[in-house]
Amino acid sequence: MDERVHALSTRLLHAGLGAFDDGAAPVSVPVVRTSTVRFASSAEHERLQRLRHDGENVATYGRHGTATHRALEAAIGELEGATHTLLAPSGLSAITLVFLSLLAPGDHVLIQDSVYGPVRERIEPLLARLGIEATYFAAQNGPPRDALRANTRLVYVESPSSFLYEIIDLPAFGAFAREHGLILAADNTWSAGWLHQPLAHGAHVSIQATTKYAGGHSDLMQGAVSTNDAALAQRLRDTHEALGLSVGADDAWLALRGIRTIGVRLAQHARHALAIAEYLQGERAVARVFHPALPDDPGHALWQRDFRGANGLVSFAFTPRHDAAHARAFVDALRLFSHGASWGGFESLALVAPAARLGAHSYVRTETPVVRLHAGLEDPSDLIDDLRRAFRLTSS
């Protein structure tokens, strides 16, 4: 649909329906499961193979996806403002796909220091084995000019960052990347594309763990990589094919269903998160609350400039009297917040942030234990009562 005519919420409800419009079409895109494509003739087989070879997103085999996948790609394309989207079996595999597609032995990559932990813990060792070197940079200092080398090819960012929600000036990074002929890739999982479009703010590639808000119901694993650059899309597609990345049609359908309601869900998550953040600011045991919609959050001004809302994530640091054991006891005392690592589903979750992951931040710093909350769709007063109860039970 035409973005000059229809709002994103409208386009998301209609994305991917066209392929099924044959007179009396289903409102819900069918789950097309297959490993094998049947061709009407050898000529048709060859025609489709030629189209695929020329970069068209058509399937000649089940691994390339089906009409269900095409519909999901169209919806994610709307979210990201992208002409090309590739699906991956998890958010992490989508990130790895970007590094493997866009870097070669001897290359150098600049990585924001506060990115999702497994980038540092899992992907960097893989890159090192391939002879690719990484340098981490502090997000608040703007583009890392001093760390630039002749062999730097890629800048990788995540804004807001995991756990403490550092926000970077993405347009400044985009200008830096263009000035030096670099590719700028951004993890856009926090915003899900509904709240922010990195491609419109200077990034060449945007990545999402659609496991989170796109899925929205904690019942699938999935990732997506989007771009508006046809040459980059071809490099991504070549590596995607080599790795044989494929997503089951049922999971593609679940993510598509999630995206139909992403706007209303995110607005509700954000309302609940802000209510919780404001309550936490008044708690004696809490030293600091991290959530970009709070006016005193360090990323607030950039968030207001570049984002159109917040999500359900809120973190808080305990005051210095509280140690990690206290934070664990607090999480264990919660009843409505389940103890779990993910976020983006309908439910509330709590997790003690791993100290190593917090230590990787250079912009927002805290020395005391941090708990990350995901505000689910339960009634916010019930959630606040649950938190209050856990603070009382564990107060010393």
Ligand SMILES: Cc1ncc(COP(=O)(O)O)c(C=O)c1O
């Ligand atoms: C910011 C961010 N990016 C990527 C991922 C990885 O996604 P997945 O769990 O689907 O591999 C996560 C998961 O927590 C995440 O929080």
